[in-house]
Amino acid sequence: MTASNERLKAAFANKPGHTALIPYITAGDPSLAATPRLMHALVKAGADVIELGVPFSDPMADGPVIQRAAERAIKRGVGLRQVFDMVAQFRQTDTITPVVLMGYANPIERMGQRAFAQFAAQAGVDGVLVVDYPPEEIADFAVQLGDAGIDPIFLLAPTSTEERMQKVAQIARGYVYYVSLKGVTGAGHIDTDDVAARLAAIRRHVSVPVGVGFGIRDADSAKRLASCADAVVIGSKLIQTMEAAVAEASAGGQEANDIDEAAISAAASWLGGIRQALDEG
Template sequence: MGRITDCFAALRAEHKTALIPFVTAGDPQPAVTVPLLHTLVEWGADIIELGVPFSDPMADGPVIQLASERALAQGVSLTQVLAMVAAFRRTNTTTPVVLMGYLNPLEAMGYTEFAAGARQAGVDGVLMVDSPPDACSDLTDCLVQHDIDPIFLIAPTTTSQRIAQITRVAHGFVYYVALKGVTGAGHLDTASVAAKLTQIRAHTALPVGVGFGIRDAATAQAMAAIADAVVVGSALVTRIAACADQPDQVPVVAGTFLAELRAAIDNPSRSLQDTC
């Protein structure tokens, strides 16, 4: 069993929902990332999603596009991202790390070399946004051979037939994209998300995380009530971007925000409607 599976099993025993922050590796500065990851764990992250910067992030909204641009401007490569994970692992051997990004940097490195390097660095899962399972089975096979969980997206437009196809090859957890749009967009409709989660759970016993559109404590709390994990990306990256000029402030700002979300999802009875 991998770290991701262990993590969800432990949370399930405590009746807790996983909190998964997303940050882009190297944003706003490469030196900030490893301390930032430790801070996120300290303030309540159960799993880390680490964005691999890419020049053409087609599924991302402006917030994460700009985070990618900031990282790339400092030359952050996939090799460096793996080195960051390895550095994080020196003092944290339990929190799962999922790499999220686009296929081409992996193509350039070569799937086998990437999977071996990622495994050695301590990566637990890989989610390639532009690579649904039917697009690239050779990457999936390669990851599984190296004991890395291939994580896949399910969207509002995904048919029942595709859900069956995706959950057959998914490991670790599946990631439900809560809205039609890019990261950081739109408004969540809790009822329709709940209905889709029911449909997904009819196909798989894997935990289901929800992301895209979780912007604050209230939306995190609403999603945590129906999902096994909530992913927060753009809302967190916005706060990181706001202190890009004072990188030493990044961990505390991000940690404070994460603590709010943690409190909200762990206390489902506390109403947040008034404070938002």
């Protein structure tokens, strides 16, 4: 097993009672230069894994908040190569925290799957979650990722069948991301009892840790899920928190770097509250 695999494995191992915290951010938002600093700040605030979204023009699974973040990043010229540069910069001073890229098939296929795997490994990526790659269509790519020391990570949903769970179980590494709600990111409210029942069903098939995301908006919902999930994944609310900080700093006439720092500080402070709630149980 390679060092990359070991980073994800270590994030979940030997921590009884510890629920992993996985923030999702969009690469290039609030800016290209700010993204590595934001990643470090989130780790300091208690993140165990960073999910870094690859901006894409047609993010079908994402709600309006993450869509806006992707649009802002695309306008700044962020593509896969820029994302790899951000990860590599982060890796210069953090060789421990796992980084998982989350995105869509189109940019990967334009680059070429093998080239993508090689560049991702060189940058220091630990896992890849491709929203629109079903497990039955990813066998070759999963092998290429594995050869590069990168874990293929998959989504499961309330509508996932036993057959889908079995297929995911055969090739998933790192962790599985359970989408707790039907629809797009940031929508609705979570039924904790239903999630617990679904996770029990998933664990009958899947041996890797199971993280839960979509709909986690505050410390209370995160804490309730911590009783049944191995990890909680938070994206939309975190990005909203940064949007509000950017708007306030911009209205105050602050310089671009100060606006970035306001967003980073707000995000880290908010995530720190989630970490504290999870640790209190």
